Amino acid sequence: MTATGAEITGRTGVYVHLSHPSTHVRTPQTFNRAFAERGIDVVAVSADVAPADLAATVDGLRGWRNLAGIGVTMPHKAAIAALCDELTPAAAAIGSANAIKRTEDGRLIGENTDxxxxxxxxxxxxxxxxxxxxxxxxxxxxxxxxxxxxxxxxxxxxxxxxxxxxxxxxxxxxxxxxxxxxxxxxxxxxxxxxxxxxxxxxxxxxxxxxxxxxxxxxxxxxxxxxxxxxxxxxxxxxxxxxxxxxxxxxxxxLTSQIDLVVEYLGLGKGESRA
Ligand SMILES: NC(=O)c1ccc[n+]([C@@H]2O[C@H](COP(=O)([O-])OP(=O)(O)OC[C@H]3O[C@@H](n4cnc5c(N)ncnc54)[C@H](OP(=O)(O)O)[C@@H]3O)[C@@H](O)[C@H]2O)c1
Known part of the structure; x- marks a missing residue:
């Protein structure tokens, strides 16, 4: 069960939020509440990843077929942009990414919604x-x-x-x-x-x-x-x-970015709990 009572099943998507350290981040509770309110069958989890382990972690996530997306905050926003296969015009111009979409063939496309x-x-x-x-x-x-x-x-x-x-x-x-x-x-x-x-x-x-x-x-x-x-x-x-x-x-x-990230990742289209 998530904090909001929704059952996590084998069909549930996973939104992985990368940061270091992770103890201060409020993304899991904020996004899990938002997913529940929107009836989106995705669970947000926080991953504390040191900079030296970022590349290997991101590479591993390419193989997660139920990856709903990757969220990114300090200190990884610039480093992860270089690890993506493609960047949106905003992320390319800004030089950093905070939302990463995984395509069906495991490519990663970075966006910046700040x-x-x-x-x-x-x-x-x-x-x-x-x-x-x-x-x-x-x-x-x-x-x-x-x-x-x-x-x-x-x-x-x-x-x-x-x-x-x-x-x-x-x-x-x-x-x-x-x-x-x-x-x-x-x-x-x-x-x-x-x-x-x-x-x-x-x-x-x-x-x-x-x-x-x-x-x-x-x-x-x-x-x-x-x-x-x-x-x-x-x-x-x-x-x-x-x-x-x-x-x-x-x-x-920050709060405005929840909708922007949900839209960018295409969640709520076929991910519904309803
Ligand atoms: N509301 C949101 O959603 C949101 C999102 C992201 C960040 N933030 C907040 O935005 C703030 C900045 O974050 P960031 O990621 O942009 O940090 P950053 O990349 O470290 O940039 C810090 C900026 O502050 C300037 N600065 C630092 N100390 C200064 C001083 N003593 N005098 C004058 N300028 C100084 C720096 O100038 P130099 O270039 O000269 O060092 C630089 O322009 C943080 O408080 C962060 O929490 C909020």
């Missing part, structure tokens, strides 16, 4: 993205995904700021070439003149962290979006709310 999850989290909260003047501060793994998805979603302008400036300049060149309709530039983390400001750095995970942008330069009604999930309310979110901004927390980026 950025599309972020955008869906905004639109689900009635925050328009197309036409926005966006500033993304932080172009690490998650920031790259967010920037790519914002360009795909049709922001008018996109400014990329990063502590290591060369990374922002490289990404701006790449995104600008791929999205000629979007004015992409690297720049300072100055929120003035932007309608959507995203904190995609890890600044804010600790109360003592400096703020990623100067809140005094935030205009009222600017959308300020976090991707940090813990703490749920960061110092930036408090400061932005004090300036009269529209504040989006980090959790919807």
């Amino acid at each position: 950025g599309s999850g972020f955008v869906r989290g905004l639109t689900d909260h009635a925050i328009p993205v197309a036409g926005a003047h966006a500033l993304v501060v932080g172009v690490g793994g998650a920031g790259r995904a967010v920037a790519w998805a914002l360009a795909e979603a049709g922001v008018a302008t996109l400014t990329l700021a990063n502590r290591t400036a060369a990374k922002a300049e490289d990404l701006a060149a790449q995104l600008g070439a791929a999205h000629p309709g979007v004015a992409v530039a690297a720049g300072p983390p100055d929120p003035s003149g932007h309608t959507l400001v995203v904190n995609a750095t890890s600044l804010g995970m600790r109360e003592s962290d400096p703020l990623p942008v100067d809140p005094d330069r935030l205009a009222p009604r600017t959308v300020v979006a976090e991707i940090i999930m813990e703490p749920r309310e960061t110092p930036l979110m408090r400061a932005a709310a004090g300036r009269g901004c529209v504040v989006q927390e980090g959790l919807p980026m």
Whole structure:
């Protein structure tokens, strides 16, 4: 039996979630609840795999005929992209994958839903993205995904700021070439003149962290979006709310990805418990 009471049988698909360490991940309980709610006959399990064992583990999973999919989180997202046989345009552009589909002949196709999850989290909260003047501060793994998805979603302008400036300049060149309709530039983390400001750095995970942008330069009604999930309310979110901004927390980026992963893996089509 799963935690939700559904019986696991020989027909049940397995969604394997790879991470290291795995004790902190909430994917098994979140996805098992989602599968049960949708009547999908798949069970999610967590696998704690050290980086040195990733290639052998992934190779072994190719032979699992009842593999419903592979979920991936830190520290494996970039490494697993190189182990896939094929990547979607998003995963190829971002350089990492967090959802892997197994084809019937054992090929693995990697997708990245971080950025599309972020955008869906905004639109689900009635925050328009197309036409926005966006500033993304932080172009690490998650920031790259967010920037790519914002360009795909049709922001008018996109400014990329990063502590290591060369990374922002490289990404701006790449995104600008791929999205000629979007004015992409690297720049300072100055929120003035932007309608959507995203904190995609890890600044804010600790109360003592400096703020990623100067809140005094935030205009009222600017959308300020976090991707940090813990703490749920960061110092930036408090400061932005004090300036009269529209504040989006980090959790919807993750919860929106459940539907995107289920859609990508084609679950719920022939996997039903009903
Ligand atoms: N909500 C979600 O679904 C979701 C999904 C993925 C990640 N996240 C969260 O997003 C955050 C970033 O994750 P990640 O995977 O992108 O991490 P990452 O690849 O390590 O990138 C960290 C980013 O923060 C910047 N940074 C770190 N310390 C800084 C400092 N002291 N001053 C200025 N910039 C600093 C880094 O700049 P440099 O390039 O200069 O080092 C880089 O841009 C984490 O809190 C993670 O939990 C949330």
